[in-house]
Amino acid sequence: MTQVVTEPTTPVPARWTGFLALATLGLFTAFYGPIQVLLAEQAKALAPDDKEIVLGLVSGLGAAFSVVANPLFGAISDRTTWRAGRRKPWTVIGMLGAVASLALLSGAPTVLVMIIGWCAAQFTLNAMQAAMFAAVPDEVPHRQRGMVGGWLGVGQTLGIVVGSLLAAETGGIAAGYLVCAGFLVVATIPHLLLRRNTVTEIVERPRLSVKDFWISPRQHPDFGWAWLTRALLNLSNAIAIVYLLYYLQDVVGYPEPDSGVFILTAVYAVTLLLTVVAGGVWSDRTSRRRVFVCWAGIVMSLASLLLGFWPTWTGAITAAAVLGLGFGVYLSVDFALMTEVLPAAGDRGKDLGVINVANSLPQVIAPALAAPIVTYLGGYPVLYVLSAVVGVVGSVLVFRIRSVD
Secondary structure: OEEEEOOOOOOOOHHHHHHHHHHHHHHHHHHHHHHHHHHHHHHHHHOHHHHHHHHHHHHHHHHHHHHHHHHHHHHHHHOOOOOOOOOHHHHHHHHHHHHHHHHHHHOOOOHHHHHHHHHHHHHHHHHHHHHHHHHHHHHOOHHHHHHHHHHHHHHHHHHHHHHHHHHHHOOOHHHHHHHHHHHHHHHHHHHHHOOOOOOEEEEOOOOOOHHHHOOOOOOOHHHHHHHHHHHHHHHHHHHHHOOHHHHHHHHHOOOOHHHHHHHHHHHHHHHHHHHHHHHHHHHHHHOOOHHHHHHHHHHHHHHHHHHHHOOOHHHHHHHHHHHHHHHHHHHHHHHHHHHOOOOOHHHHHHHHHHHHHHHHHHHHHHHHHHHHHHHHOOHHHHHHHHHHHHHHHHHHHHHHOOOOO
16 A cells, blocks of 8 residues: 555645755755765775776766666655655655765775765665655645745755865865765755645555556656656756866866866856746746746757857856856756656656656766767867757757646
């Protein structure tokens, strides 16, 4: 037996949204402190002569675990009938597992232990994310989802910045992992303590099987188109940033490309924060999603063209600002759109996990596409034109979704 949740109608209070956004900040701090800084430093310390290979191996295996964990724990939480609820227990379990994994990483003496630690961290952090994000369609009515998605976008963006700063400024690899773990706990506790009751009914459910993770695009075409558009827009973004450091170094000629990437990230974050909540609120008030996602994708594609045809530091700064403006709107409104094309209320966690695969796969595909283009097929101008084309295609295809305005 399990709980099947009906569509929520009672608006969530600002405190609920704020605490979920704070937990999201902690979650993405725990993700990006290692991704942005600590894993690279640890690979260099453990295998200085093979650091690139080690970092690629650790990152790739971790990404594979994330692809499995998100839909798996979403599905498990869908079927949970504990007194504490179906999402909060897995948020706690994921958080505690992530703390243990980051602690293991902090003292990893070998590359093997580092691999085990990061795979475990990805597995448990994605379990936590699956449960937390599934709480939105469980508890937030449609008219609030753009706004809530905007605040989750704030948490994600600030998490990248805070994670990078904590990892870089706490005095060493071990301290960086432990501080990120501690911040995760502190940021998540308020969300765990705030209880809301969702409307449920108990029904018989078949045992979970592998085939449950396949959602037929023939039977659920809007879900299929939503998944494809998200995958294409994330692929466009991943292609644009995968070799950004080398672009600054080899094309722009920026004297300190590491610092340049940080500056561009900061500019991107500032402009994203200007639009991420406002775009979601505007979308809620107009009850429209597709047009916002479409124009956000086109603006993001424009940023890629700026990088391709204005290869200067000024051009890069401008592109970062434009990308942030578009991605802010996309981040909030597309999240709301995704929650409105889920096939069944009883499988929201699992289905959101399947959608999140559209975030992970482009990170694997982008380097495979970018390497031969940069090396043999026209260089960075061709790479950024490809990024723009993929983004425009993804933007236009959002109108194939019929059940959402």
